[in-house]
Amino acid sequence: MADCPTWLEINLSAIEHNTHQILQRTGVPIMAVVKADAYGYGAEKVARAALSAGATWLAVARFSEALALRQLGIMAPLLVFGMVTPPEADAAIFHNVSLTLYSQEAAELYAARARALGKKARVHLKVDTGMGRFGVLEEDALFLAKQALELGGIEIEGIYSHFANIDSIPKDPLAPIQLRRFQVALESLRDAGIDPLWKHFSNSAAALGYPETRFNLVRVGAALLGIKPFYFEPFPDYLRRVVNWKAQLASCRLLPPGWGISYGHDYITQRDEVIGVVPIGYGDGFRRHPTNEVLVDGLRVPVVGRVCVDLCMVRLTRLLPLGSEVIILGEQGHESIFIENLASRWGTSQAAVTTAIHQRVPRIYIRD
Numbered sequence: 609m610a611d612c613p614t615w616l617e618i619n620l621s622a623i624e625h626n627t628h629q630i631l632q633r634t635g636v637p638i639m640a641v642v643k644a645d646a647y648g649y650g651a652e653k654v655a656r657a658a659l660s661a662g663a664t665w666l667a668v669a670r671f672s673e674a675l676a677l678r679q680l681g682i683m684a685p686l687l688v689f690g691m692v693t694p695p696e697a698d699a700a701i702f703h704n705v706s707l708t709l710y711s712q713e714a715a716e717l718y719a720a721r722a723r724a725l726g727k728k729a730r731v732h733l734k735v736d737t738g739m740g741r742f743g744v745l746e747e748d749a750l751f752l753a754k755q756a757l758e759l760g761g762i763e764i765e766g767i768y769s770h771f772a773n774i775d776s777i778p779k780d781p782l783a784p785i786q787l788r789r790f791q792v793a794l795e796s797l798r799d800a801g802i803d804p805l806w807k808h809f810s811n812s813a814a815a816l817g818y819p820e821t822r823f824n825l826v827r828v829g830a831a832l833l834g835i836k837p838f839y840f841e842p843f844p845d846y847l848r849r850v851v852n853w854k855a856q857l858a859s860c861r862l863l864p865p866g867w868g869i870s871y872g873h874d875y876i877t878q879r880d881e882v883i884g885v886v887p888i889g890y891g892d893g894f895r896r897h898p899t900n901e902v903l904v905d906g907l908r909v910p911v912v913g914r915v916c917v918d919l920c921m922v923r924l925t926r927l928l929p930l931g932s933e934v935i936i937l938g939e940q941g942h943e944s945i946f947i948e949n950l951a952s953r954w955g956t957s958q959a960a961v962t963t964a965i966h967q968r969v970p971r972i973y974i975r976d
C-alpha cells in the first residue's frame with residue numbers, strides 16, 4: 609500500500625507487453641502517442657516503457673510536451689501534432705522535433721525559422737480526410753507540399769491523417785472513404801515525385817482492426833495503456849490492463865436514520881447505516897455523478913450524497929478498519945470497475961477519464 613490517501617498504480621510491464629503485442633500483430637513500427645502526459649499515466653515513464661519494448665517514434669500534441677521529453681534525455685524521433693508558436697518552431701528545429709504541416713501559414717513559419725537557423729525543419733503533412741481538425745483536403749495536399757518545398761528549409765519526412773469514428777462504430781463506414789481520400793493525396797504527391805518516408809493513418813483501433821490502414825507506421829496511445837481500443841467490443845485478450853486507482857478508507861462510522869450526507873443532503877440515511885469516507889473527489893478527477901460506485905471489502909458499494917472536492921461518502925455493509933483498500937479503478941475480489949465502465953457511466957471517452965485524474969494523485973509505477 610502506498611503511503612498516501614489515494615494513488616494511481618501504473619504497471620510498466622503491462623505497457624511493455626501491450627507494445628510487444630501491437631508490434632507483433634501489426635508488423636509495422638509504432639509511434640507511441642504520449643500527449644496529455646500519456647492520458648494521465650505519465651509521459652516520461654510511458655515513453656520509456658514503449659521505447660524499451662520496441663516503439664520507434666513518439667508523438668505529443670504540444671511542443672512543451674516534446675521539449676520536456678527532450679530535456680529528460682529522450683532522443684527518439686518525436687512528432688508534435690498541434691500548432692507551434694514562432695519561438696517554439698525555433699526550439700523544435702533545434703531539438704530535432706518534427707512538426708505538423710497543416711497550412712500555408714505553418715509552412716511559411718517553419719521555412720522562415722529553419723532558414724534563419726540554417727537547419728531543416730522536418731515536417732509531416734496532415735491531410736484532413738474527414739475529421740475537420742488540422743490538415744488540408746486531399747486535393748490541396750500537393751499544392752501545400754510543393755509550396756513548402758519551394759520555400760526551402762523544409763523536409764517532408766511524413767504524411768498522415770486521422771480517423772474520426774473508427775473506435776466507436778463496428779465496420780466504420782467512414783473509414784474506407786477517409787482511406788480513399790488519403791490515397792488520393794498520396795498519389796497526387798507521388799505523381800509529382802514527392803514520396804514522404806513515413807505514411808501513417810492508424811490510431812489504436814485502426815491499427816488493430818483495419819490492417820489496410822497501417823501503411824508503415826501506426827500511432828498508438830490507448831491500446832498501449834490498456835484502454836479498450838473498440839468501444840463496442842470486449843477488452844481484447846492479448847492486451848493487459850495497466851492502471852489501478854486506489855484509496856484508503858479515511859473514516860467509517862455508524863450513523864443514525866435520517867442523517868443527511870454531504871452538501872445539499874441529496875442522500876439521507878434510511879436506517880442505521882455504515883457510512884465511509886473515501887479521500888477522492890472531483891478535485892482528483894472523480895466526477896460528481898449521481899450513481900458512482902467503488903469497490904470496498906470485495907463488494908461494489910454506492911457513493912452516497914454529492915461528491916465533494918476532496919472526498920466522497922460510501923454506504924458500507926459493516927464497520928471496516930480505517931485504511932481499508934478502496935478501488936476506484938481496478939479489481940477487488942470478484943468485482944471490477946474498469947476505465948470503460950467509468951467512461952460510460954460519465955458519458956465520456958475512456959481517455960477523458962484517465963486524463964482528468966489530477967496530478968495531486970501520486971502515480972506509483974510498478975512492474976511484475
Ligand SMILES: *Cc1c(COP(=O)(O)O)cnc(C)c1O
Binds near residue numbers: 689828829
Ligand atoms: C490522440 C491521437 C492518436 C492516438 O489515438 P489512440 O486512440 O489513443 O490510439 C493518434 N493520432 C492522433 C493525430 C491523435 O491526436
